[in-house]
Amino acid sequence: MKMLGLVFADEHSSDISDLTTKRIFAAIPFGARYRIIDFFISNMTNSGVRNIGVIATTKYESLMGHVRYGGEWDLHRRKTGLTVLPPFSFYNGNVRYENILEALQANVNYIRENSEPYVLFTCCNAIGNIDYSAMLQQHIESGARFTCLCTKNPVNKTEGMSTTEYVLNKDGRIEDIIIHNDRTPDSYVATSTYIMSREDLLDIIADSIDKQKMSFRKDVLLPALKDSKVMAYVTDETLLFVDSVASYLKSNLDLLDADVRHELFSQELRPIITRAGNSSPAFYGADSKSTNSIIAAGSTIEGTVRNSVIFRGVHIKKGAVVENCVINQNCTIGEGAVLNYAVLDKNVVINDKRLLSGYVTHPFYVKKSSVI
Numbered sequence: 006m007k008m009l010g011l012v013f014a015d016e017h018s019s020d021i022s023d024l025t026t027k028r029i030f031a032a033i034p035f036g037a038r039y040r041i042i043d044f045f046i047s048n049m050t051n052s053g054v055r056n057i058g059v060i061a062t063t064k065y066e067s068l069m070g071h072v073r074y075g076g077e078w079d080l081h082r083r084k085t086g087l088t089v090l091p092p093f094s095f096y097n098g099n100v101r102y103e104n105i106l107e108a109l110q111a112n113v114n115y116i117r118e119n120s121e122p123y124v125l126f127t128c129c130n131a132i133g134n135i136d137y138s139a140m141l142q143q144h145i146e147s148g149a150r151f152t153c154l155c156t157k158n159p160v161n162k163t164e165g166m167s168t169t170e171y172v173l174n175k176d177g178r179i180e181d182i183i184i185h186n187d188r189t190p191d192s193y194v195a196t197s198t199y200i201m202s203r204e205d206l207l208d209i210i211a212d213s214i215d216k217q218k219m220s221f222r223k224d225v226l227l228p229a230l231k232d233s234k235v236m237a238y239v240t241d242e243t244l245l246f247v248d249s250v251a252s253y254l255k256s257n258l259d260l261l262d263a264d265v266r267h268e269l270f271s272q273e274l275r276p277i278i279t280r281a282g283n284s285s286p287a288f289y290g291a292d293s294k295s296t297n298s299i300i301a302a303g304s305t306i307e308g309t310v311r312n313s314v315i316f317r318g319v320h321i322k323k324g325a326v327v328e329n330c331v332i333n334q335n336c337t338i339g340e341g342a343v344l345n346y347a348v349l350d351k352n353v354v355i356n357d358k359r360l361l362s363g364y365v366t367h368p369f370y371v372k373k374s375s376v377i
Contacts, residue, residue, distance in 0.1 A: 059087065353373070
């Protein structure tokens with residue numbers, strides 16, 4: 006069966022404003038060569054989705070430059086493709102929408118004009134390699150009105166942040182939705198990923214517009230628990246959450262674990278695809294040392310790198326030590342500089358003999374194009 010895919014490129018429930026000052030959430034770089042949105046588009050196309058709408062509000066220029074028309078994912082075809090949808094509501098003038106239901110209302114015409122019988126819509130807060138076709142199959146076989154993706158292992162979910170949990174019965178039906186400031190042990194954590202029929206979704210959107218409903222969870226999903234079958238799809242796949250700078254650092258560093266890398270990037274018939282960059286191989290100087298790190302092509306390593314993720318075009322000069330860090334594209338680390346538990350955005354320059362030290366729960370963050 007065919008699905009229409011919708012990706013919400015903003016993430017309003019995260020505390021990661023440092024990384025989204027000049028870019029939308031889905032465009033955040035990840036894993037030395039990817040953007041966060043790559044995982045969601047790849048998961049959809051790997052699951053047979055051929056029409057994908059990316060719903061964005063602000064700062065989406067770099068996102069559009071990255072995904073373009075979806076050619077890397079074989080979506081640039083005559084009758085199918087990838088569309089970056091406009092940030093303004095069709096019925097409320099030039100007011101930007103701020104949540105899932107408002108975004109669906111604003112793009113009801115896009116949903117109506119596509120013919121797929123089911124709609125998959127998701128936020129970008131949890132990175133993984135998910136087989137959405139299996140989720141759809143369960144949705145059809147269960148006869149559910151909604152099927153909601155959740156996990157019992159939300160890797161790097163930030164403590165103290167709002168967490169939505171599902172209460173399930175023995176058959177996997179959702180009986181209640183609870184919001185906590187901290188995760189309850191052994192709970193089913195929601196990922197804001199849903200499947201439902203297109204016709205039913207269009208009816209819900211029309212009703213929400215007429216009655217001025219504003220929240221998908223409060224005004225749609227919670228009331229449906231009483232009179233509709235709302236099912237959970239519990240994934241066993243690793244989901245790396247990104248909801249703070251600390252979780253961004255930890256989720257990147259988790260890729261240094263061979264088992265995590267294998268689960269994300271070595272699934273048969275489910276590749277994670279990104280826009281390819283043309284770079285020469287990484288260069289390692291005579292005195293350089295690198296241990297347990299991911300180092301992208303186009304980098305120059307003359308110092309020491311340990312337990313770090315290094316993006317393209319990074320230059321780590323002689324005598325510099327970079328440990329437990331994420332260094333984004335085109336950064337320069339000066340001679341004798343020492344960095345530990347730091348996150349550097351793109352185009353940062355760290356001058357010679359500087360010392361930057363954070364902690365795994367409170368990394369030292371340097372904003373884009375800064376000089377220290």
